[in-house]
Structures are given as C-alpha cells and as structure tokens.
Amino acid sequence: MIFKHLFKVTLNWLNNVHTPSQKQYYKSHRISISGKPEMMISAAKAFKGDPELYNPEDLLLSSLVSCHMMSYLYVCAQNNIEVCSYTDHAEAILETKADGSGRFTKVTLNPAVVISDPSQKELALALHSKANQLCFIANSCNFPVIHQATCSHS
Numbered sequence: 001m002i003f004k005h006l007f008k009v010t011l012n013w014l015n016n017v018h019t020p021s022q023k024q025y026y027k028s029h030r031i032s033i034s035g036k037p038e039m040m041i042s043a044a045k046a047f048k049g050d051p052e053l054y055n056p057e058d059l060l061l062s063s064l065v066s067c068h069m070m071s072y073l074y075v076c077a078q079n080n081i082e083v084c085s086y087t088d089h090a091e092a093i094l095e096t097k098a099d100g101s102g103r104f105t106k107v108t109l110n111p112a113v114v115i116s117d118p119s120q121k122e123l124a125l126a127l128h129s130k131a132n133q134l135c136f137i138a139n140s141c142n143f144p145v146i147h148q149a150t151c152s153h154s
Contacts (some may be wrong), residue, residue: 009033061092063137064107072131081124082116084154108146118153125151
C-alpha cells in the first residue's frame with residue numbers, strides 16, 4: 001500500500017534592488033512553512049548570493065544528512081542498538097557548466113556514531129546501508145550518496 005503525504009512551502013521574493021541597467025536580480029527571499037519560523041534564503045556566494053544566508057545547496061545537503069540520521073536511528077531501534085551520539089561532517093560536489101546549468105554529482109556522508117555496546121559495532125556500521133535504502137531524500141536523488149561511517153562505543 002502506498003501512502004501519500006503533502007508538504008507545502010510558500011516562497012516570497014520582491015524585486016526591490018533591480019534596475020533595468022543591471023543584468024542580475026537580488027537573490028534573497030523568504031520561505032514560509034505554516035506553523036514554523038520563516039527562513040531567509042539566498043544563492044550561494046559563488047552565485048552572487050548573500051553568504052550569510054542559507055542557500056538551496058546547503059539545504060539539500062542538510063536534508064540528506066538529517067534524513068539519513070533519522071533513518072539510521074530508526075533501523076538501530078529496530079535492532080536494539082543504543083546510539084549515544086551521532087555526528088556527521090558531510091560534503092557535496094556541485095558541478096556547473098558554462099551555460100549556467102549544473103548538478104550535484106556526489107554526496108559523501110561521514111557519520112560518526114557512538115553506541116553503548118561494543119559487540120554491536122559491526123551491525124551498527126552495516127545498518128547505514130539499510131538506512132540509505134529507507135531515506136526519503138536519498139531515494140529522490142539522481143546522484144550517489146556515499147557513506148564513510150565510523151562507529152565507536154562509550
């Protein structure tokens with residue numbers, strides 16, 4: 001059985017700095033999601049955006065990292081693994097072309113997990129693969145999501 005879930009976002013942008021002589025637009029805008037704090041977003045600095053604001057590339061990588069962690073915690077709970085902490089320093093490679101198009105070509109997640117029982121280390125590492133299979137965001141990507149996981153015990 002398939003269940004469908006609807007997510008809604010509102011984007012608001014106002015052309016308050018563009019003049020006809022300029023060949024670019026101000027890229028900062030607001031994203032609103034009902035019942036949540038508003039986010040200010042811009043383009044990445046490399047694309048003439050405000051470097052102090054989140055950008056779509058930051059948010060895509062953040063979504064992957066977060067979704068993988070939640071999927072991982074889910075499969076650990078199913079396997080009675082107590083996770084004490086989880087840290088990830090993820091990286092994404094974005095390639096751009098001369099025509100202005102581009103795409104992510106690879107994301108590398110580097111989850112560092114601490115578990116309570118050292119005898120479960122091998123299983124804890126293996127479960128990253130299962131978590132990747134379950135991750136909604138990773139399943140929606142057309143580029144590889146690599147996992148270079150480490151596991152230790154407390």
